[in-house]
Amino acid sequence: MFKIEKATTNEAQLIAEIGRQSFLESHGHSASEDDIKNFVDKTYQEKAIAEEFKNENVQYYIISYEDKIAGFSKIEINALSPWIDEAAVTKLDRLYLLEAFHGKKLGVALFNFIIETSKQHNQKGIWLAVWVENLKAIKFYTKNEFKIVGNYDFKLSDTRSNPNHIMFKAY
Template structure:
């Protein structure tokens, strides 16, 4: 059984915990151990996540499978992009499933719920940044009608940036 719920600030600790694990699973090899550790410690801490709930345009969602937390997403509605000429678009800022839940078709169901939420806010599309070496994610997004519209260097640390594609799906 799959359950998708909108998270609240009370879920900040859970999101931080799952965020650490999923980031390490998908990006842990993308930089030095020290750079990854610093990034994860800064980004996926309860206080930092809780602070994001103050922005009314930011929403977190949690997906569970058979009563186990499988992943989370973060979207920001009305998040303009320098790569997309549209006044009302959503940014898919984070979209992570724990490796233990890959292959169960949860990503498709989770993704479709995000798209429906974005459309409810009368958005004209959704955009995201994806690491160029994350071929599995790029394939997923391409299959779901995203197009590469730009490139961006994601600053992981003071000494490390990872190249990302900016992808966009219009509605």
């Protein structure tokens, strides 16, 4: 019923569209309308996403359900973190699922796929930043053996930052 495939630069526009929509769905209320609009306009554009594919450690994966694109993830292999004393760790930079596909266990499937992909790259763990108000995500990651190891202010604009937890799961 679902399929996960590694994305290429050919999907940069699709990833940008999904990123924009899912960010608005999950974080659209976290700042002013202008701050959110400026952030998504800068972050979720085809050119910006395509540029990320130049980094060989960055990998995007697209999940589809019944032949419809449901979401994507972005990881970075060997992504150093000031909160973690290990070089061989993966950063789970994004795991976005469109609201229309919530409740179908697709997020869990994509998450498990990312963990296995990270392990296949001989990583020692995986880390991420999660908005402190995203209690559903924090509960999910805690249930999956992530520990809060630090805090980070996610900069949305020159005048707005949202507090995030840095969470880490060792393998």
